[in-house]
Amino acid sequence: MKKILPYIAISIAASLWGLIAIFVRGLKESGLNEMEIVMIRVSFATVFLLIIGFTRYRNSLKIDIRKIHLFVGTGVLSILFFNWCYFTAINMMNISFAVILLYTSPAFVTILSFLFLKESLHAKKIIAVVGTIIGCILIAGVQSNDTSSITLAGVIIGLGAGLGYALYSIFGKIALRHYEPFTVTLYTFLVATVALLPFSGIWSKISILLDPTVLLYSVGLGLLPTVVAYFLYTWGLEKTESSIASVIATVEPIVATLVGLIIYSETIGGIQIVGSLLILISVIIVNLPKRGKGLAASENIKKAPIQ
Template sequence: MKGNLSPLFILLAAILWGTTGTTQALAPETAHPIAIGATRLAVGGMFLVLIVLLIGQFDFKHWPIKTTVLASLSMALYQPLFFSAVSITGVAIGTVVAIGSAPILSGLIEWLYLKIRPSKVWWCSTFLSIVGCLLLFGNKESVNADPVGIIMALGAGLSFAIYALISRTLVESHSSLSVVAVVFTLSAVLLSTFLFIFDMSWIMSFRGVGVSLQLGIMATGIAYFLFAKGLIHVSSSTAVTLTLAEPLTAALLGVFILGKYLNITSWGGILFLILGIGILIWPFKSSSNEKELSMIQK
């Protein structure tokens, strides 16, 4: 049963990540995107460590230090690379390249290094989901296809793909909560310099505190814990494709909360995303039904 719930954990994580854009839109105007990224990791890391301490799940026996540092570095790099790509190329192309490249890169990494060939269902799902992203973001604004921005967006996609792959190896031998607590605390330390470079006075305002807590606790701490929990029974390539529910959530929140308008092309993109994610989840649902049927027959 737990294995069949794994893709749902990842979808819930992606939905929480999808609230990031709406929350940022409500942040004080003086809050720089990179400063917000560093803040969410700091708050998320502290929240996770506090939870681990309260329930007593700290276990550092045989902890793989090199692997943990690499996972932390990957997550730390993702934040500035993604926000920088968006600022250079615009939201549309930066988001599409970063989020769209992550599933492909994740599948290729698994194929090349773990010798796990992606299934036909995964290829079909990833193709539909990426087409959905292109339709959803492709006509948002005039874009600037700056090579540096595109490279940064690809770097962000690669960073997330590596993070997902490494995290899956960590949760195989350690609790999901301990893994995300350690990784995000180290990531926050690596990005702590940004907290001194940018103006952080906004964080003392009522809105600043609310945005920091929402992004740190919900969109980072709880979301990445759910993602790590799902990785126990789901391959990293499948997990990264499922996270494309993030732009789907962001688009719908933009419509219903921020009052944004989506044209027919964007709604078509939402449909493609739903189809892509749906066919990837279906095998898990089918296997669950088969197990339940076999138990009844016994």
């Protein structure tokens, strides 16, 4: 039983990520825009992380202020950009396609790591990148008759979510050379909150935020698919190989698809399903360990649970 507990934890974390659309669409229907929803997520997550930090990780709270630029990279250039693109995509198209486009991040990581971190670009990575590109073309090239038909703008914004998530892998990898994962996560959300606060316009929506339903969605978004999912995924990742964890995490688009089908009565075309499967297969391929070797520990950040 102990051997499968990490797998269960990772599956639950991925399932919680798959439920994000419920909170995002609930807040959107309450009159909040995507940037305000991003502000809600990062600020509530920051509060929860600070409480956890002061009660359990006090030794991980101190940083060198001269390295604050590391968290500008993870918090502003990645988290804020990624969340805005992802939440916008969720509200523009089928939930399943928004999350699948998010899963293009390993392809972006492969390219960015090759360009900026000088990591090798072998055949397996190239195949995965090509598969991801073809999958995106299949998703984008099919027209639908329902109200959530795919548009070029929606696909570009969805790919922006994948790029933003990939940027966390680049900036986060550098930050992890100096700090523990909890420290990186806490200051990522803290810097994101401080940076967005003056521009989010959230103060003009105080009356909406005080509504019990909106408050429930807000707490749920900051807690369940953010803080709780992070700790479950991290705990599971510490006890299993990162490649296995990444494959198990593909539960996320499955849950997201079910949410779209069951709760929002969304429809999916056959060619779009093929494109989605192609992207998921590419994710699995790029995360398979090399023959006779496990993935290096430094690769773990590529699967960092900052979703």
